[in-house]
Amino acid sequence: MGSLLFVSSVAFLVISSSFATKSYLLTFLGLPFYVVLGFIVSSLVFYVGEVVSGVGRPPVAGHMLNQLIHFKRLFDCQIPLASKYHTFRLLADSHSEVYTVDPDNVKHILKTNFRNYGKGDYHCDILKDLFGDGIFAVDGDKWRYQRKLASYEFSTKMLRDFSSDVFRSNAAKLADKICEETQVELQDLLMKTTMDSMLKVGFGVDINTLSGSDETGNRFIKAFDDSNVIIYWRYVDVLWRIKRSLNIGLERNLKNNIKIIDNFVYRLIQRKRDQMKTEQGSKEDILSRFLKSEEENMSDKYLRDIIPSFITAGKDTSANTLTWFFYMISKHRLIQEKVAMEVKSAIDVDAADRLSVEEFVFKLTNSAIDRMQYLHSALTETLRLYPAVPLDGKFASEDDILPDGNKIKKGDGVAYMPYAMGRMVYIWGEDAEEFRPERWLQNGVFQAESPFKFTAFQAGPRVCLGKEFAYRQMKILAATLLFFFRFELVDGDEDATYRTMFTLHKDKGLNLHAVRR
Structure with a gap:
């Protein structure tokens, strides 16, 4: 129309x-x-x-061009609108984009009427260049097959044990790296560490971007992050298709980045296929298990489309959350010390004990990690305020009515807003914008909230399969660093800003002083 x-x-x-x-x-x-x-x-x-x-429809809060004007502070600009309306819509040139922070609406979208709210052609078209037919960008049978296969693999004890060993090994490497410097850009180091972990767990290869020995891996990380930003920009750039066809501007940059990504990923796939033929290399990684699955004739193109989604889930979400976590505990020194004390208690080590990094990570058993309830709460509180995915959009395939009474039309974009939800006073109380890990504890034990209120890992059929993997990796890395170092912001007055993209990436990095304990 x-x-x-x-x-x-x-x-x-x-x-x-x-x-x-x-x-x-x-x-x-x-x-x-x-x-x-x-x-x-x-x-x-x-x-x-x-x-x-618009009778019965969500109130109109403006035009989608508002998103373009406020793009750099997009998620913060949604907060006052969400506080006023809870559910509202912005108008594009052909359809409405509905936004909600109402937990009942979120439950309806993600679970009750799940079939009505998929990615749709609109989102799939925007995402396809980067994610292809990967699980983040498809609906229907393609999504169900990948979900089923990944769900089975993530539930295996072999993969859980293998991933924990990888996380501990890379945590030790990160701690050794920080020992070499007194001032670090921690976000960059975390991105490289989680990238190394994801490629080992996901694809059974060591590229050692943390050590700087693999420049190809570093180019891949930059190309991947920049592509993430450009793809997200498409949501506010009405001319992106024209720019793509003319190969100009950001679309030209994206095309060049995709070449770097494709070259890197296809080399990974070929390396893994060669290993599988000669029976060399790890067989515990996800890609090996995919190749041994019932779909033995998986094409390289199909695997290429799957891999970026796993990298986003495994690298970006953990690294971004840890970046915000260390930013927040550097501003809240008492919380930082409480976490450090809990880590020592959980592994039963006296402050006077002197452990090497390798000896310490060996003590990070599953039972020790499970005892770190305050650390778990602090990470969850970080995700409440700085969710890895700040905005999640769907598309309505049929007319519907949300639990709050607002009517949805077929073709509407429908999104819930984890970033804004975490700051809603009517959901979390008057201290909604405060960083307070204690809100998650009862008698010292972590208590989860409804996934439709705390939406950092989605909910319903699309709930994040890697949730426990993410927490385990984050807790191992955080515990290791806080056992050996005390962190301070280089600029104590720094205001937190982000890059507007699919995942909440801190802008300009995280510069910290690392002081050995």
Whole structure:
């Protein structure tokens, strides 16, 4: 409907101009102006029509162009709107984008009427260049098959034990790396560490980006992060398809980044296939187990599409959460010391004991990690305020009515907002914006909240399969670093800012003084 109105508006303006100027040349030269004007006219007509006919619909809080204007602070700008309306919509040129922080609505979207809210063609088209037919960008049978296969693999004891060994090994490497310097950019080190862990657990290969010995891996990380930003920008750039077809601007950068990503991933796949043929290398990693699954004729292209989703889930979410965690405990020194004391108690080590890094990580058994209830609460509190995925969008395939009474039309975008939800006073109380790990504890034991209130790991059929893996990796890394170091912000007055992308990546890194305990 919106596209037809846009094309009709442009055609009308072009024809009118031809008659008015009696010059096809002048009309042609003015075509860009008519395209912009046609977009404005079609958007205005759609906007007025939606406002007038919006009985029972979520209140209109503005146009999607607001997202473009406030893109750098997008998630913060959604907070006052969410506080006022709880559920609202912004109007695009052809459809409404509905946003909600209502836990009942979230439950309806993610569980009760799950079948009605998939990615849809709109999201899949935007995501496809980076994620292909991977689990993050597909619906239906493709999603169900990948979900089933991944669910089985993540439930195996072999993979849990293998991943824990990898996490402990890389935690030791990170601690040794920090020992070499008194000032560190911790976000970069965490990204490299979780990347190394994910590639070992996921694909059975060592690339050692943390040591700096694999420049190809470092180029991959940068290309992957930059692609994440550019893909997210498409949601506010109405001309991205034109730019892609002309190979200009950010779309040209994306194309170059995708080449780097593809080259890296296809080499991983080929290396793993060669290992499988010669029976060399680890067989416990996810890719090996995929290749041995019932779908033995998996193509390289199919595997290439699966891998970016696993890397995003395994690298970005853990590294980003840990970055915000260390930022917050560096601003809350008492909380930092409480976590450090708990770590010593959990592994039954006196403050006077002098352990090497290797001796310490050996003591990080599953039972020791499970005793770290305050650390678990502090990480969860970090995720409440700085969720790894700050905004999650779906698409309505049929008309619906949300539990709060708001009507959804077929074709609406429908999103819930974990970042804004974590700051809602009506959900979390008057101290919603305070960093207070104690809110998760009862008699010293962690107590989970409803996943439709605390939405950091999604919920329902799409709940994150790697939740326990993520917590284990984060707790092992955090415990190791806090046992050996005390952290202080280089700039104590630094305000937290983020890069607006799919995952909540801290902008300008995290510069800390690391003081040996």
